[in-house]
Amino acid sequence: MIQKPVIRRAIALVDCNNFYVSCERLFRPDLEGRPVVILSNNDGCVVSRSQEVKDLGVPMAAPWFQLKDMAKKHGIIAFSSNYTLYADLSNRVMRLLSQFSPEQEVYSIDECFLELTGMKELTRYAQHMRSTLRQCVGIPVCVGIAASKTLAKLANHVAKKQPGYNGVCNFNELPEDQLDALLDKISAGEIWGVGRRTSLRLQEMRITTALALKRAPAKRIRAEFGVVLERTVAELNGTACLELDEITPPRSQIICSRSFGVSVSNLPELEQAVIAYTSRAAEKLRSQHSLASCIQVSLRTNLHKPQEPQYQSAITVPLSAASDDTRLLCRAALSGLRHLYRSGYAYQKTGVMLSGIIAAAERPRTLFDDVAAQEKSGALMTTLDQINRRMGSGTVQLLGEGIRKNWAMKQRNMSRRYTTELNELATAHA
Amino acid sequence: MQLSLTLPRRSSASVLLSMTHPNKELFYRQRALLRRAVPAGFPSPADDYVGQRISLDEHLIGRRESTFFMRVAGDSMRGLGIFDGDLLVVDKALPATHGCVVIAVVDGEFTVKQLLCTPEGQVLRAAHPDYPDMHIKPEQDFTIWGVVSWNVHKH
Numbered sequence: 001m002i003q004k005p006v007i008r009r010a011i012a013l014v015d016c017n018n019f020y021v022s023c024e025r026l027f028r029p030d031l032e033g034r035p036v037v038i039l040s041n042n043d044g045c046v047v048s049r050s051q052e053v054k055d056l057g058v059p060m061a062a063p064w065f066q067l068k069d070m071a072k073k074h075g076i077i078a079f080s081s082n083y084t085l086y087a088d089l090s091n092r093v094m095r096l097l098s099q100f101s102p103e104q105e106v107y108s109i110d111e112c113f114l115e116l117t118g119m120k121e122l123t124r125y126a127q128h129m130r131s132t133l134r135q136c137v138g139i140p141v142c143v144g145i146a147a148s149k150t151l152a153k154l155a156n157h158v159a160k161k162q163p164g165y166n167g168v169c170n171f172n173e174l175p176e177d178q179l180d181a182l183l184d185k186i187s188a189g190e191i192w193g194v195g196r197r198t199s200l201r202l203q204e205m206r207i208t209t210a211l212a213l214k215r216a217p218a219k220r221i222r223a224e225f226g227v228v229l230e231r232t233v234a235e236l237n238g239t240a241c242l243e244l245d246e247i248t249p250p251r252s253q254i255i256c257s258r259s260f261g262v263s264v265s266n267l268p269e270l271e272q273a274v275i276a277y278t279s280r281a282a283e284k285l286r287s288q289h290s291l292a293s294c295i296q297v298s299l300r301t302n303l304h305k306p307q308e309p310q311y312q313s314a315i316t317v318p319l320s321a322a323s324d325d326t327r328l329l330c331r332a333a334l335s336g337l338r339h340l341y342r343s344g345y346a347y348q349k350t351g352v353m354l355s356g357i358i359a360a361a362e363r364p365r366t367l368f369d370d371v372a373a374q375e376k377s378g379a380l381m382t383t384l385d386q387i388n389r390r391m392g393s394g395t396v397q398l399l400g401e402g403i404r405k406n407w408a409m410k411q412r413n414m415s416r417r418y419t420t421e422l423n424e425l426a427t428a429h430a
Numbered sequence: 431m432q433l434s435l436t437l438p439r440r441s442s443a444s445v446l447l448s449m450t451h452p453n454k455e456l457f458y459r460q461r462a463l464l465r466r467a468v469p470a471g472f473p474s475p476a477d478d479y480v481g482q483r484i485s486l487d488e489h490l491i492g493r494r495e496s497t498f499f500m501r502v503a504g505d506s507m508r509g510l511g512i513f514d515g516d517l518l519v520v521d522k523a524l525p526a527t528h529g530c531v532v533i534a535v536v537d538g539e540f541t542v543k544q545l546l547c548t549p550e551g552q553v554l555r556a557a558h559p560d561y562p563d564m565h566i567k568p569e570q571d572f573t574i575w576g577v578v579s580w581n582v583h584k585h
Contacts (some may be wrong), residue, residue, distance in 0.1 A: 030537075032538070092494075136493070136522050137496065138522060426498075426540060427502075427503045428500040429503055429541045429542070430541070430556070
């Protein structure tokens, strides 16, 4: 009898190191070795930290205003988040990585899974990936390789935290006892899919490390926590239960909401913001070739100022027919906003959410459809998107969005959009 | 009289093309050709010679992932035809060899110069008599960021 050779599953997780900081440093080489943080929308919290800042003990999501003294003392440099730049560099990284594997799952802006089963000399291959990315895009990454996605995540964690691995940790190459010794040092809360509540409950069962969870009886875990965590246990034991999702399904909701730079109390300014956010959401909707059936508008005051009068409310406005036309969506959103608005409050945030999303190709046809108008609207929106893509976003907008946006986000330290705007390129001195 | 035949929205031919074409752009272009009305009269003699209009993007940007643009400030590279305000096409994937025009990082700043690899070490050379050669010392903060593949000058 011929026995088929057993091929061990090999899945890699590639994760960019301090991605947003790395993006800023690519065009600001003078920031190499200096403490850098990236702040969230409205310059609120820290969303990305350089190694130097991590070493200073600044936690993720720390509010920036609490760090100002420390920033002065240590010379921490803060940037507003420049998502245009990060998204472009992320696309470059992901496209390059896709050349290394027949299957890729882009998991987030800075990490992706690659299927490497059957390939040889994986550690060297992964080192080649790292140097290619470093050379071609200038972004440093770490690679974790293992027999399941959950283990690959942990391998990546080890590759990041332990310099001895030189950025690549391949669990498949480690003998069982060495792997277990590594898992023993990782707390159970670090495992992919183990949330804070689960990890607290696990602690009560004296399961505190990844190794303990790996060795936990699957039946008991299933009885206590359900099938999802049982699957995690199987994955920790090297049985891949989660496959790579190559295609991200179209989003079933599109949200665009932001805090204002300064509080706003009059209706016209709120209307501008709602039109601006609806326009962004409609752009996203069209880029995924979908239509929305409803739009929800929400409005609230600053919850962190309890001494001021508080108000918050939301309303969902259905559309007469599913649409992707910015003008129709804005009209619906504005009627919702006028319903919500009460004078005498200082509003801090408004947002819109598109829901009931269907593929544009599946537009339901009714007897009363004005097909000519639909075609005209489609052509107009396509032109709008093309102009804004080519000439920079916001080149053509609805006038209602306003020209002077007093309410716009505080983004005091935004770097240039080095890769997407011709007039914001980096300067080469000659 | 002209008879015209339009292929249905997603013809079997276009499905076939979509399966055989990993290149989406090409697929759409070819599908567009298929969808055109086919006149039954005298065929245009140019039909067999349909070419693609020249695309500078394709010509100047070899690798989309590793190509970046930069703007020149200063006139030290005039001798090589690189002027103040020019647009540089920089490919990070290209190897920096002797004689290349490179974007180097010197003391935290981008500079465009010609790279010379000499037995005494790397030298950055300007293309202007007023600017002396810069000999890279081992302790100096120096990296090559990318190689300039083209510069675009407006006349």
